[in-house]
Amino acid sequence: MALAVTRHVSRSGIRIYTLPIEVFPRFWGNVYLLLGDGIATLVDSGSGLGSSDEHLLAGFAQVRDGWGEAITPADLRRIIITHAHIDHFGGLTTLRQHTAAPITMHALDRRVITNYQGRLLMASKQLSLFLHRAGIAGAEHARLMQMYGWSKEVFRALPVEELVEDGDRIDDLLDVIHVPGHCPGQICLRLDEILLSADHILSRTSPHMAPETITPGTGLEHYRRSLHNVARLDGIELTLGGHEDPISDLAGRIAGLFAGHERKITRILDLLREQPRTVAELSAAMYQNLDGYDVLLGLEEIGAHVEFLYLRGHIRPANLDPTDEVPTTALVYEVF
Ligand SMILES: [Zn+2]
């Protein structure tokens, strides 16, 4: 069952329609359709999985029937992908059959779209090493690696027609703010007093973090800097995320996200003061009852915080042995 489309109108009169899409089973995302004078822009595309494409087309139908807009996917002038996670770009495969609108995104996420399988293999190599160093071995390592590769067949590479950078203005309307951290090429878009925050800032959830050793441009160091950059924006009255609800108090939400990461950092330091631990041991102590893909997400989340603490000189591996040249040895961290 598709949910109802909602509408906001920006100060300069651009209509912003929120199309709710079930991107994974029981996990919803927001696609935005921006309409105005000569503007017909889709922001993200859903996942292309399960009901996603159906919800996307039903969203267009609701915009036509509910608000009298003459819009079909064939009328789109541009598709902006906020970042290269499958729940945001996977719908491009179907959209490409309906529209020739150019795909616009940040250069640092382009390879995921243009070289999907190759990039997945590269990330898998880095993830494998991360898991070994985190203290995951044997059957559990194989299980998590297999899980990571689940999406290998779900997307065929597509060309990306236009790249944008921080500070660019799209169609003399949308200001691009590059916010690496959750994804290397993550962008937010500013339209008058409204911020489309994608997965950089969500109303309830703290966006997933993974260590930079797996994908450069991710990680907590980048993410925190990007939060500071958004906090400096003046005059944002409404923030619309890639998931969850609209945010009216952007500064308060950013403060909440900083505080959440601070709590995790404090907890990790407390656990490491008790005894040296691996990332896997920290994750097991901090997250009980994880199963399936969430185990991998938990390890990445803790891995990102451990990396942050290591980069800033708060912790160090306690078991570095100059004679051990094996790159996959698990690292046991201590506070110093
Ligand atoms: Zn994402």
Ligand SMILES: [Zn+2]
């Ligand atoms: Zn997402």
